[in-house]
Amino acid sequence: MAMMPKKEQKSGFPAGESPWQVREVTEPNLYRDTFPYEELPRACFDNQSVPMDLPENIWLTDTTFRDGQQARAPYTVDQVLALYDLMHKLDGDTGLIRQSEFFLYSQKDREAVRKCQERGYKFPEVTGWIRAVKSDFRLVKEMALNETGILTSCSDYHLFLKLRKSRAAALAMYLDTVKACLDAGIQPRCHFEDVTRADLYGFVLPLASELVKLGQKYDVKVKMRMCDTMGVGLPWAQAALPRSVPKIIHALRHELGLGAETLEFHGHNDLHKVVANSLSAWLYGCAVCNCSLLGIGERTGNAPLEALVVEQGQLTAQSAKIDYSIITEIAEYFTKELGQAIPANYPLVGRDFNVTRAGIHADGLLKNEEIYNIFNTKKLLNRPVKVVITDKSGVAGIKHWIEQRYQVEPLKKSDQRLTSIYDLIKLEYEQGRTTGISDEEMAGWVDEKFGQLPAKK
Numbered sequence: 001m002a003m004m005p006k007k008e009q010k011s012g013f014p015a016g017e018s019p020w021q022v023r024e025v026t027e028p029n030l031y032r033d034t035f036p037y038e039e040l041p042r043a044c045f046d047n048q049s050v051p052m053d054l055p056e057n058i059w060l061t062d063t064t065f066r067d068g069q070q071a072r073a074p075y076t077v078d079q080v081l082a083l084y085d086l087m088h089k090l091d092g093d094t095g096l097i098r099q100s101e102f103f104l105y106s107q108k109d110r111e112a113v114r115k116c117q118e119r120g121y122k123f124p125e126v127t128g129w130i131r132a133v134k135s136d137f138r139l140v141k142e143m144a145l146n147e148t149g150i151l152t153s154c155s156d157y158h159l160f161l162k163l164r165k166s167r168a169a170a171l172a173m174y175l176d177t178v179k180a181c182l183d184a185g186i187q188p189r190c191h192f193e194d195v196t197r198a199d200l201y202g203f204v205l206p207l208a209s210e211l212v213k214l215g216q217k218y219d220v221k222v223k224m225r226m227c228d229t230m231g232v233g234l235p236w237a238q239a240a241l242p243r244s245v246p247k248i249i250h251a252l253r254h255e256l257g258l259g260a261e262t263l264e265f266h267g268h269n270d271l272h273k274v275v276a277n278s279l280s281a282w283l284y285g286c287a288v289c290n291c292s293l294l295g296i297g298e299r300t301g302n303a304p305l306e307a308l309v310v311e312q313g314q315l316t317a318q319s320a321k322i323d324y325s326i327i328t329e330i331a332e333y334f335t336k337e338l339g340q341a342i343p344a345n346y347p348l349v350g351r352d353f354n355v356t357r358a359g360i361h362a363d364g365l366l367k368n369e370e371i372y373n374i375f376n377t378k379k380l381l382n383r384p385v386k387v388v389i390t391d392k393s394g395v396a397g398i399k400h401w402i403e404q405r406y407q408v409e410p411l412k413k414s415d416q417r418l419t420s421i422y423d424l425i426k427l428e429y430e431q432g433r434t435t436g437i438s439d440e441e442m443a444g445w446v447d448e449k450f451g452q453l454p455a456k457k
Helices: 077-091 107-119 134-142 156-161 167-183 200-217 245-255 274-283 305-315 326-336 359-367 377-381 394-405 416-430 439-450
Strands: 059-065 097-102 125-130 147-151 187-192 223-228 263-267 288-291
Touching (some): 077 097, 077 107, 134 167, 167 187, 245 274, 274 305
Parallel strands (some): 059 097, 097 125, 223 263
16 A cells, blocks of 8 residues: 655654755765775774764664675575574574565565565564656565565765766655655665765755654654765774765764664775674664674675674673574575685684684683683584684694584593694695694594594584
């Protein structure tokens, strides 16, 4: 059913009508002092700060099947369904991973949407993504989606150099598209593309203001996603606009009066700040952060979903319903089923995330696991602490390796069997070896020195 305009309009602004008007310019403002292009972008500070304002509730949305599919071979329908199921299991019906957005343009995209819808899960809710083209709403309606993202680029780089439109013309086009969305009975989510290179007061706030007023006519809160499209956002409140994520979120919340739940942040990792910027968005008043599994997304990718799940648990009361061990299952699915290479040192899911090679670290693990492990990775992620054996592992590392895998009484580091294995390892490296000792090699030496030990279950 279409959302009918209301006769009476409620004012969403403290002083009545919004004071924000588009500042038309004849030449695009490309912020050359900040983005000289022939040099690295500049991190500028204006000595002005804004206060933190963490919302009472914060959550995630997923873009694995939209932005994530712009960075790899498209997922098959079965792969989409398997990953969607894993996200649902991770969420545990908590609403932490509240939505997942999908392309709708190909037959395969639409089949994947239908398969996920047939699961009947409350979370993640399936949503769409379309261009700012009214005819695209036909796809959203055909798929019976309640919500869709709409591309609403907002920097002069996009308005002048890509769309070839003035600010006023672009705003009018966006409002016309969002009105069509509301007329179709669909919840609009406007994606403010390239917001960290945009004129906040000259275009971003005026656009947001007009979206608020349009939504009030339909008694709908238009959602707005702030997109750090080029990954140039800065997480510091003292940084200057247009790059300061805290200042962007603060202005939308406190100068425009938007609710935290209507704001979303979507980051990219071009300058290694995507997790920091997402956390900053949360901390300064945005309730929702958008992310993708393993951070796979266009160019350098988005905020890794598994990272933000763990960060949310640190900022709020950790829910017992969230199954963090599914993070490990997701990583295993990517490597075994999709052939996705995950760097060994990748946080949380990499092979070496909680692995030590240093003998002094192994010795600490033997005394108390907490010395060299940041949390109980066995309990939360189903990732027990491991030791990889090299010439730097020492007898302590060998002792830990054996006691972790076999049912054996605690060994003494002076045990001749341990020292003889260590001598074999040292000889390997003296002869020019550069790689770690494999588990198979270690098992062979243990059998030789200890006999057949029973494996731990």
